[in-house]
Amino acid sequence: MEAYKKHTSIAALMNRSNVDTDQIIPTQFLKKIERTGFGIHLFHDWRFLADNVTPNPEFELNKPVFKGAKILVTGANFGCGSSREHAPWAIADYGFNTVISTSFADIFYTNCFKNALLPIRVSKDELAALMAEIAANEGVEFTVDLEAEKLTTPGGIVIHIEVDPFRKESLLGGLDDIAWTLKHEDKITAFEEKQKQTLPWLWK
Amino acid sequence: MTKTMYEKIWDAHLVYEPESGSPLLFVDRHLMHEVTSPQAFEGLKLQNRGVRNTHSILATMDHCVPTKGRAEISDPVAAKQIQTMAVNCKEHGINLYDMSSANNGIIHIVVPEHGFVHPGMVVCCGDSHTSTHGAFGTLAFGIGTSEVEHVMATQTLQQQKSKTLLINVEGKLSKHATAKDIALAIIGKTGTAGGTGYVIEFAGDAVVNLTMEGRMTLCNMAIEAGARAGLIAPDQKTFDFLEGKEFAPKGKDWDAALAYWKTLPSDKGADFDKVINFKAEDIAPQITWGTSPEQVISVNGLVPAPTDFDDPIKAQACKNALEYMKIKAGQKMTDVNVDIVFLGSCTNGRIEDFRAAAEMLKGKSIAPGVQAMAVPGSYPVKEQAEAEGLDKIFIDAGWEWREPGCSMCLAMNGDELTDGQRSASTSNRNFEGRQGKNGRTHLVSPAMAAAASIAGHFVDIRDWA
C-alpha cells in the first residue's frame, strides 16, 4: 500500500447524504476480478447521462473546477449499504485520497484504511463550515496533515483529525495489516490449539 | 459480572489485545461468494501466502448467476468471475457449491441449510448481509475484500469492539405482519445510520416467537439499520433447526455443544449501551416509498412531504426520493401500480416466504402487464417448494418459476429493472439504481408482493380477499 503523505489539494463538494455503495460503484461493474480500473465507473449513474458516456453537466464532480481534486467533502452516513471494497477502490482510483463527512458506514470506513484512503469524521458544524468555504470559493485547496492530525483551509478553518493511532501508523507507513498480524502467529496457534480442546467439533 | 451475548462471544474469540491498535478476533467460519473474493485470492498469491484453515470456509456462486438458461453465462466478464471462483476454490481445496451443485444458492440461505454456522461463533463474509446468521446467536458480520484476504491468511480480524443496542419487540404481531415488517418498522424509526457503531440484540416475545426463517430475515436487515451485526439468543428452536444437519456436531459433541450454546444468551440484567422498545401490535405491513430502507411507512399510511421532517438533511433526502421514485407527498401507496414483482433474495428467499406468497396467489392470476418472478434462495428451497406443489400455484397465477440466485436483488446477473420500471421487491435495498439504472424499488414482505402482483398495485393485505 502507498504511504499517505501530507498534501494540499482541491476539495470537491458533493452535498448529498446517505450515499450508498451502490451509488459509488453500481453492481454492473463488480464483475471484474481485478482491484484496479474502477475509477472510470465512480458514481456512474449520477455522472453520466442516459447514454452512459456523456458526462452529466448537472453532476457536482463533473464541474471543471473540481478536476484533480483529492479531497471529497460529502454528507452524513457516507458509504452505507453493501460491503463492496470496490467502493474505496473506485474512489481512490478516481484520484481521491481523503473523504470528509460527519459519519461513515462501518464496513466502508474500515475498507478505506486498507486502500490508502483517509476518511475524516468531522462535526455537523465543521462540515457546514467546510462546505460553505468550498461553495464560496470553488476550487479552493485544503491541506491534510495526517502526521500532525490537522486539516486546514485558506479560510482559516483548523480541524483536528480523529484517527485511531494504529490506523494512522498504517496509513503513514503504507503498512501491510496481514504482515502485522502474522507477527502474532504464535498467539493464533495457541488459540487454535485451545479451541481444539474446548470445542473439538469445530475442527472435525 | 453480567455480560451481554455479544460480550461473551467477543471474549471467547479474543486472540490478542495490543496496547495500540485493534484487538485480534478469531474467526470460526468464513463464507464466500464470487464477487468479493477474487482480489483476495490474488493478494494471497502475490504475497506467497496460503489459506490457513480451509475447513473454515464454505463458498457458493450466487450474485452473477443467471436464474434462467444457467448452462451459459452470456456476459464474458461475469463468466470469468465465476470461473475464477472455481479455480481458486479448487486450488486451495475449499468446499464450493458451484452452479451445478444440488446445494447451490445464495450464500446466506445455503449456509444455515447445512448447519455450517452454530451459536457462539464468529462468522464473516465479504458481504454485508452476513448479519443474517446472527439469528443463531452468532456474531456474524460483513467485511471488505482486504479483510477476506486477512482472514484467509491469519484466521483472524483486526476488530474494534462495538457498542451494544438491545431492541425489544414485545407482544404479538398482528395478522399479516412478518419479520420483514418488524425489520422495516425498526429501520423506519432508527434510520439507516441508527445502528452505526452498534451490534444489535433483538429480543422480546415477538422475536422469540419468530421461526428460524423469520429470525434470519430480521437479522439480515440489521445491516440496513447501520449495525455491525444483529443477534438473537439461541433457544430450543435454534437447536432443533441445527440438529442432524450436515455440519452440526454429532453424538457426544452435540451434547457438549448444546451445553455450551445454552451459556450464550445475555445474562439477566446485563448492561446495554442503548435500549429501544417496540410494541409488536403497532407494526402493520410495511412498504418503502423512497430510496432508502428508512423511507418506509405502514401500508395504510400516507407518503410524507419534505416539510414533515425537522432535520434538513432528511427533508432534502425526502424531496430527492419523491422525485426519483415519481411518488407524491400525501399519496397512498395502495394507489401505486407495479410493473415487476420479485420474490426472493437472502432476506425473503426461504421456504416459508414461498408458502406465504403462495397462500395469497392460490386460484388467482396476476394483473395484465405485470411480470412476476419467484426465485428460490437455493436448490433445496426450490425442491422443497416443488414437493409441496407451490411451483404450480405460482405458475398457474402467471409467475415465472426461476432457478436460485441473487437475481433481481441487485442488477448484475441479467435480472433487472429497465429505465423507469417499478418493482414490488422482497429484497433488502431500495437504493437508486439498485435493481437497474432508474429502476424504482418498493420493499415489502412476500405476502405484500404476491398481493401486488394480483392487484397490479399495492394493497393492504389486512383487508384484502
Ligand code: SF4
Ligand atoms: S440476495 Fe441480495 S443482499 Fe443477499 S447476498 Fe445476494 S445480492 Fe446480497
